[in-house]
Amino acid sequence: MRLYDIETPEQIKNLSEEQLSTLADDMRDFIIQTIAQKGGYLADNLSVVDAMVALHFVFQTPHDQLLIDGGHQCLAHKILTGRSTTFSTYRQAKGLNTFCCTDESIYDTWNSMPLGSSLSIALGMACARDKAKETYQIIDFIDSKGIVTGSSLEALYQIGYGQHGMVIIFNEMVQTKPKANRILETLSSLRSSKAYRKAKESVNDTLRSNRIGNGVATAFGSVKDHIKDNLLSDNLFQNMGFDYLGPIDGHDMHALINAFQTAKAASRPIVVHIQTHLSYGYPYAQDQKGWQEVMPFHQDTGKSKVLVSKDQCDWETWIQSCIAFLQKQNPKLSMIDPSLSLRPNLALGMAAGIAKKGYHPFVQIQAKDVGQCIDTIQAHLAHMNSPVIVGVDQAGIVDGKGDVQQGIYDIQLLSSIPDIVISQPKDSQEALDLLYTASRSQKPFFIRYPFGIVNKPTEKNCHALSVGTWSQFQIGLDPKCIVITYGPEFDRILSKAKENQWDMIVINARFFKPVDEKILKQMFLMQLPIYIFEPDAKGSLSTVVMQVYAKIRNPIHILGIEDHFIQQGSIRSIRIQEHISVNALFKEIDHEQHAVR
DSSP states (O other), X not given: OOGGGOOSGGXXXXXXXXXXXXXXXXXXXXXXXXXXXXXXXXXXXXXTHHHHHHHHHHSOTTTSEEEESSSTTOXXXXXXXXXXXXXXXXXXXXXXXXXXXXXXXXXXXXXXXXXXXXXXXXXXXXXXXXXXXXXXXXXXEEEHHHHTSHHHHHHHXXXXXXXXXXXXXXXXXXXXXXXXXXXXXXXXXXXXXXXXXXXXXXXXXXXXXXXXXXXXXXXXXXXXXHHHHHHSOOOHHHHTXXXXXXXXXXXXXXXXXXXXXXXXXXXXXXXXXXXXXXXXXXXXXXXXXXXXXXXXXXXTTOOBSSOOOTTEEEHHHHHHHHHXXXXXXXXXXXEOOGGGGGSHHHHHHHHHHHHHTTOEEEEEEEGGGTGGGHHHIIIIIIXXXXXXXXXXXXXXXXXXXXXXXXXXXXXXXXHXXXXXXXXXXXXXXXXXXXXXXXXXXXXXXXXXXXXXXXXXXXXXXXXXXXXXXXXXXXXXXXXXXXXXXXXXXXXXXHHHHHHHTOOEEEEEOOEEESOOHHXXXXXXXXXXXXXXXXXXXXXXXXXXXXXXXXXXXXOEEEEEEOXXXXXXXXXXXXXXXXXXSHHHHHHHHHHHTOOOO
């Protein structure tokens, strides 16, 4: 079957298991080709192809409601629901969405969501379904990263306690093929076989048709449970009230279909535990780390298409190398495993505990996750005055993503918390200086940095910065306006102003909290128009500036992202769309006639 011919999952329901496996192989090749060209989530998407084919073969979506936790494992689902013809627009502005999107298809039940949040949504949907006396299935597809969150565990308890009927497909993604457990595999195969299901139903119906038989059935069930409990180790899902099937090879089409058919017929909540291999089907990435989210790469070699010189690296790598460098000077400085950034509340709580015992930990979280961590930051970092350095990764606009996946709201969220420091460097040298400053501070210290490539300094020399101070640069002898900005935008604006000989003062507002009130008051006294250029949600920097600005009468202009969710696209296209490009700033200045060439 040609992928471009698939318009609905109904078209695959008459295929044989062999044909379904062939279809899955074709889909994997298609996904690899797409991500090689566009970038995106590779390892996770390749791991679930077989399971998604089996799922859509067995269940009746969209009548049966499918939730994909996080939404990042959705490409196979999108192919099977008629969107393969739009894959050429993947991650582009107004193109195929990186995540699930309800506006894109009726088969997408929910938009992108934080990891671990789907089970609480599934619980709510099940309650509404049961109240309305409807009979459709709710299927929650959740992986190893999502199921261990506090929200997931709380939802599992409530689902099991209330016996809300639903199918939870737990995808345990493994780096290498696990050792086979023949007992578990045999029992799972037996429990999901058609013969077993029919025999079980027949025996139960016969025995429970009379009083003596009912007693036998009850006794038999007790003996069966006793044998199972002693033969197998304790199972979290069974202890919470779920039926359980697994572990099942997530790349065995026959086993997947049998398991899903059993789950579909269940009236109680049931967990189907599958095990899949990261990057399955792509030899350059399979059993290798670092392929979860990738930049475009050469499919035939696995090498990145993004050319990085020896004098460059990505921001995350640079920050980690700086911490390693500073550890040589300060043995109390420690770094929490970056992989824990996917569980930000855990990572932050752990860092606070380490700090309590006299160490100075560095922990990384993503800017988009700051919102779900506010309670932890407030209670364990700010209120305890924990000397923790928090690297806020992927801050600002992120390429190929939209809505809640953008890191543009963290400054506003953090600014409301007392007794913390919030900053962002303009370049790699200032990043090292901020990290050095943070390592000598006794306050929670947040350092934002974007996703992308940064030029490394020629040497690693660190300098302490006075917390809350900004820097400034004047172009020309008679400045006509003042631009206040931060991060890499500072150098871009400075470069363009020099190139075009625009007389102005450009301020590097490297601290959002506290702010440099001394420089601000000096600028206000100059009676020049002020432009605040904030490539994040409007109010990120301008709110704190306006608090100091209160009684000053300078004309002030703010360029930032307005109060709405932004759509996916390249960083350049989003900046143009949202009128926050450097060109947009200079057009605004030129329009107001506050600068001269």
